[in-house]
């Protein structure tokens with residue numbers, strides 16, 4: 388058997404490996420507190436489940452359009468209008484089986500040997516994995532440079548050259564929990580005018596998880612970029628629907644046909660019934676999101692205070708998402724060793740920073756999508772572990 392060369396360059400998402408390891412320990416009778424996976428620990432909203440059940444009862448069992456049911460795309464554009472006051476044609480929206488396929492298709496559209504793609508490091512691991520897979524050169528943005536891990540617009544612009552095809556940004560950021568405010572994104576969007584050949588993939592999957600009543604600095608604010616702008620968002624994080632595999636993205640008009648071809652070649656269409664659930668989520672009240680954010684706000688404080696109270700751990704206050712990304716090197720352990728020790732000695736599953744790129748060797752990621760009791764217990768166990 389001879390495999391294609393590019394398979395060797397494909398990476399993965401280690402959070403799933405850590406989950407498998409934690410489950411193995413649980414099967415052996417060990418108690419594990421799960422702070423590794425990036426998914427809200429809430430049930431999907433009831434009205435969404437009911438709408439999906441009804442769609443099945445009503446006989447929505449067949450193939451639907453590869454870019455998504457029109458009403459679902461329309462619900463997406465109505466929500467964009469409501470949240471950001473941007474007018475988007477539903478023909479530019481594609482309903483996807485999750486957030487990930489948008490990355491896959493965007494990076495595949497631009498990546499090839501000789502091309503450069505800029506991406507955040509630390510960042511969601513699939514960006515680098517897919518860039519490498521296509522043979523393009525990955526150009527990391529050092530997300531650790533600023534104390535609060537925010538995006539430095541001038542630095543990002545300085546990475547662009549004649550080979551740059553795509554710039555990937557993620558705000559709020561996974562894994563750092565950083566939130567870059569609109570004034571900095573304004574500078575970036577303005578600076579991008581000088582580089583009309585560079586496409587932008589703005590991963591806004593955490594757009595509904597921002598703390599302190601701050602405004603989401605969405606790229607929908609910049610119509611001058613619309614002809615080269617891809618926005619990734621979805622239901623997974625906002626509505627606690629990670630297992631449904633449902634996402635949406637907005638594409639420049641001239642890329643739509645290519646992306647629809649990808650959909651047809653790959654998955655044909657997204658599950659019909661759940662697109663009715665998706666419509667119910669977008670058309671329904673935002674109460675489930677608000678409730679989730681109330682809980683996340685309390686947990687953010689708990690984990691931020693708790694981690695900073697442990698000798699050798701320094702944590703920045705997360706501005707969005709549900710992740711804390713402390714520096715642990717002053718405990719005498721690298722991120723990798725710290726995460727291992729946490730799992731095997733403290734029974735706490737977390738992810739080493741290097742799972743998100745080469746730069747974050749001194750950090751680990753805690754997901755605070757867990758109950759306050761579990762977070763408190765995890766902090767207590769780690770404190771004991773380090774004594």
Ligand SMILES: Cc1ncc(COP(=O)(O)O)c(C=O)c1O
Nearest residue numbers: 425485486487511561592623634
């Ligand atoms: C930054 C970022 N983008 C996209 C995704 C993918 O979301 P989905 O589960 O909808 O594919 C994740 C999931 O963790 C993420 O953290």
